Amino acid sequence: MAEHVERFNPAKELPIISYGLPYEDAIAQHLTTTLKRTRPYLLVSGSLSRDTDVVDRLTKRLKAAGAEVAAVTTGIRSHTLYEDLLPILAEFRSTKADSFVVVGGGSLVDGAKVMSYALANGVDSHESFESLAERSGTNGGPNIKHSEIPYMCATTTLSAGEYSTFGGATNERTHHKQLFYDPSENAGHRVIVIDPRLTLTAPPSVWLSTGMRAVDHCVETVCAKDPKPEATAAALQGIRQLIPALLRSKKDANDLDARLQAQLGAGQSMKGVVVYDVALGGSHGIGHQLGPQGVPHAETTCVLLPAVLKYNARVNKDQQKLVLDTLWDEPIVAETLVKQGKLDRETADLGDALDVIIRALDLPRKLSHYGIGRNKLDSIATISLSDWMVKTNPVPLDTKEKILEILEQCL
Structure with missing residues (x-):
């Protein structure tokens, strides 16, 4: 089956939807050509990392395309807890990664969206997450910087959060789930890869x-x-x-x-x-x-x-x-x-x-x-x-x- 590429919003160049290619080929191609990034941080579901060779397969395909994986996190807990995101933010910064690649479900997708926004705004603690949530909104709020780190997703579930720039994350100390929203035209999501084979592990x-x-x-x-x-x-x-x-x-x-x-x-x-x-x-x-x-x-x-x-x-x-x-x-x-x-x-x-x-x-x-x-x-x-x-x-x-x-x- 040949690759089929379409714009999600006909009026905008990005994000695009790709299906028809094996996920590893589509990710490698669009990361290096569409996004022009070469040092991705991989967020991979726990079940895929345990039950399949997705991490090795994707790492090899990315390397062949001229990209080097900066780091890998396999799985985060449901509802995207602050305490799970903070170590990833620190590792992202220390490894000088330039993008997120998600292969998995909705919590990982939410994580990529929230962390892209958080990286732009210097988030490094529960308190700074809460401050960003309070200032987030339709107009961006005061002193808000827009996301610059792109992410692409090959999802295993159907929640469809990869199509929006709204991201949810939970302060596990208060049990309050916050919505983060970057209204920028260039925020975050750029490429959505569809491969039904990946969903078989869900x-x-x-x-x-x-x-x-x-x-x-x-x-x-x-x-x-x-x-x-x-x-x-x-x-x-x-x-x-x-x-x-x-x-x-x-x-x-x-x-x-x-x-x-x-x-x-x-x-x-x-x-x-x-x-x-x-x-x-x-x-x-x-x-x-x-x-x-x-x-x-x-x-x-x-x-x-x-x-x-x-x-x-x-x-x-x-x-x-x-x-x-x-x-x-x-x-x-x-x-x-x-x-x-x-x-x-x-x-x-x-x-x-x-x-x-x-x-x-x-x-x-x-x-x-x-x-x-x-x-x-x-x-x-x-x-x-x-x-x-x-x-x-x-x-x-x-x-x-x-x-x-x-x-x-x-x-």
Whole structure:
């Protein structure tokens, strides 16, 4: 298969998406020619480093292309903890690396984004991370320097964070997950490499749940407070690719075409946020604060999204119907909704349909699965109030009681 290269945003030269080549060839080619960098710092998932020869294979291919690996970190913990990033920042500086290459999942991608921003702003402690988070935002804040270190990603999951310049990292001392955002046109991500073979090492629950995270991007884009036609079209295309592909992957984990379609759909899922500037809502916003409570990043969608949709239906029922009709029009999805969910097209709502799909993928649906009971809801709701995606939910979530109403449905 020949390489296929396309712009993520047709109006901008970068980032580009590459698929069709083996990941090691695409990375080596684009690092040295597109990015013109020769001393990458590799961030590789723990499972890939343990179970495959990805580090050796990539190191050799990079060397043949004239690049020398500065250092390698294999795996970081979920939710991208400050205490995991700080040693990498120190090593990056000491080895004089000039770029990040990520081969792995969402925590590593978030790490590369946050660290690129952190390197530009001299971050070297928990306190300086917190200071940067406070000053980060749509205008860059006072005394902010923009990222100069590029990163490229070959991902093994479907969360699709590699398409945005938003990065999340958690202060493990406070259990508060912060969003870091560099608004610069040249910030960070430059090349996204897609190779479905790499995804075979991802645990099935991770592959499928991160796929639902990408579905969440699509759904909240269509159902946004201020929807945009171009964004809605891209998101509905993402749904048409993602959900049938996830159901196919569940049936046959080795279906590489299903995995490729899911990866391409995940890219579509981010166009609303990144290209068309659509604000997401409560599923993402509350989900950011479920993570530090022990809910894996992508699985927050499985717990929250149906409940958020039911809460928001009072103001965006017509938008939700666009998604619902798209689901029913896909034969493999419709079969699942009828046979496994006993749903009727005329009476089921979008929250019901997604509940059936999540359960068909054998993913957790309730907070109780993680040992989170009613006694923890108050603190989760309180800290969620400060998340900017909570503030852009279609129904204003401006009081703790409103967030608690959603969380109660998730017990």
